[in-house]
Amino acid sequence: MELSREKLLWMYERMRLIRDFEDRIAGLFAAGELPGFLHFYAGEEAVAVGVCAHLNPDDFITSTHRGHGHCIAKGVDVNQMMAELYGRATGACKGKGGSMHIADVDKGMLGANGIVGGGAPLAAGAGLTAKYNKRGQVAVCFFGDGANNQGAFHEAANLAAIWKLPVIFVCENNGYAEATPVNYATSVQDIAARASAYNIPGLVVDGQDVFAVYEAAGEAVRRARAGEGPTLLECKTYRYYGHFSGDPGGYRSEEEINEAKRRDCLERFKRQVLDRGLLTQAELDEIDRRSKEAIEQAVAFAKSSPLPSPEEVTTDVYVRYP
Amino acid sequence: MATTVATRQILYGQAINEALRQEMRRDPTVVVMGEDVAGGATRDDQGMGDAWGGPFGLTKGLLAEFGRERVLDTPISEMGFIGAAVGAAATGMRPVADLMFVDFLGSALDQVMNQAAKLRYMFGGKAKVPMTIMTAIGAGLNAASQHSQVLYSFFVHLPGLKVVAPSDAYTAKGLMAAAIRDDDPVIVCNHKALFSVKGDCPEEEYVLPLGQARLLREGKDVTLIGMSRMAMVCRDAARMLEKDGINAEVVDVLSLSPLDEDTILRSVGKTRRVVIVDESHPRCNMATDIAALIADKGFDLLDAPIKRVTGPHAPVPFSPVLESAYIPSAERVAATARELLD
Secondary structure: OOOOHHHHHHHHHHHHHHHHHHHHHHHHHHOOOOOOOOOOOOOOHHHHHHHHOOOOOOOEEEOOOOOHHHHHHOOOOHHHHHHHHOOOOOOOOOOOOOHHHOOEHHHOEOOOOOOOOOHHHHHHHHHHHHHHHOOOOOEEEEEEOOHHHOHHHHHHHHHHHHOOOOEEEEEEEOOEEOOEEHHHHOOOOOHHHHHHHHOOOEEEEEOOOHHHHHHHHHHHHHHHHOOOOOEEEEEEOOOOOOOOOOOOOOOOOHHHHHHHHOOOHHHHHHHHHHHOOOOOHHHHHHHHHHHHHHHHHHHHHHHOOOOOOHHHHHOOOOOOOO | OOOOOOOOEEEHHHHHHHHHHHHHHHOOOEEEEEOOOOOOOOOHHHOOOOOOOOOOOOOOOHHHHHOOOOEEEOOOOHHHHHHHHHHHHHOOOEEEEEEEEHHHHHHHHHHHHHHHOOHHHHOOOOOOOOOEEEEEEOOOOOOOOOOOOOOHHHHHHOOOOEEEOOOOHHHHHHHHHHHHHOOOOEEEEEEHHHOOOEEEOOOOOOOOOOOOOEEEEOOOOEEEEEOOHHHHHHHHHHHHHHHOOOOEEEEEOOEEEOOOHHHHHHHHHHHOOEEEEEOOOOOOOHHHHHHHHHHHHOHHHOOOOOEEEEOOOOOOOOOHHHHHHHOOOHHHHHHHHHHHHO
């Protein structure tokens, strides 16, 4: 699989940005600076990046409550994301959505979603539009192992299958739906096996290997663009943080978390590209440096941004009312 | 009606936990089911069972006492497990289904609206659905629009359902127990901003009857009617009004369906002015329902128009500064009451 240097640099830069963003806001939340609830994507970067590496600005993605990684992979501005978490008027959603609802529809990011499985029918709908437009656009539905047991997912998958919609269903199986292990809640060992129930291809992918994700997603996106219909990719991955900021934990062991960290997607990427002489340490270090800088700029931008004015409570409810 | 006996102070969440424990001990057909009502499923032998006890800890410790046959962690499948609770209730069990956030009602609505609410009626009285749905409602934790709704009006609107909204630890324990013992489907709406509030609560077993409101405060100048967290906001508003020499009576609705019309009308008859405070959106909410009741059956009692203080006609915003502007405040309630007396 040949990847251009440009693409490799982009992949590392995006994964690094996601990791740094999540680690930074985890600290800010612990320090009491961020209101509400956050759901960290740290550990899962390879999935969002490996998939979005194939997407154009006019392709669509739907996301989950754990949406920061999808946002960054799809090119949402981190300043606007940070400002949104701080509830500022300059936030991606003017401070009205918060972490679980960050969106940038112009960039094809149809929003993080607070309802588990809520994005699946939306992705089918975006697929319908894509099919109607006949420009080869695709829609990616990111969802978790928890959502795979929601009726909305089943209906969306079946719909996409019968209408041959250009949708790629990407299941981020991180082993847990909140505090409940997937082997309890799900009747099959591999969620990809459920694809056969919809008569669509299903693949299990190492979600901690961005190259594995890239390869599997490439074929799924190709199929979709060619009008061959949907695919289900099950990316086995792991989240380093708890379900949410403030998760009391107690349902998984330290050993398990450390074991997952030994397969860290960023470290594996670095080893692979360095071993094969594809990128240099200096280039990677530069990306690390710029990423930290970008995050600090985002924090500074957010903190110096104005708060929304109370009148905004009742704006944007409708396009026009009455 | 309000208890004046000083007892121990516990958190609202603990009161719910006690009621569940009490009812599960009393009746072996009571089971609890929902997402992470225990947590750590399949890992009990590693000491990870009951890792959560629900995201707010309401069901913590029940697993240890009652086991996984009666405390059931479910997948994220609201239509599935809430529907299963309906089916189990109709066939002899007395389930308590935990709808983690009322905002998730959408995923389960058919089973509540068309099944739980209607089985008895459609079958000519030959079925009963003695189930309880407990659910977290309300804004105030910056949880944004899909985790902050109130929505009790949806339930109240449906014939066949009963709905209660406790406002403190004492009413939480008593109404939760009543809901479980009730042979009809009861929705217990627990405001998430009340979970961290401590209140007097007797240790012994007790049940508060459905269909009864309570007076939080007696007064003569104006009636403030509130429900759920807003009952406490009304109490705070009454304290503010006292400083201006205005003596407000506070009615805590508690039981939304059936509704205690007598207590409401009796209070309006006494004060002749009423402000109804409801965190819901303004259209078709509880405040509107109660206002229509008063306008209909209490028209001659009134010396001023009925006032409602509610959330705005908008989803709940995330930013704390916007969310605070959204939720009816004691200041706004007091100001509205003062206008009635000008």
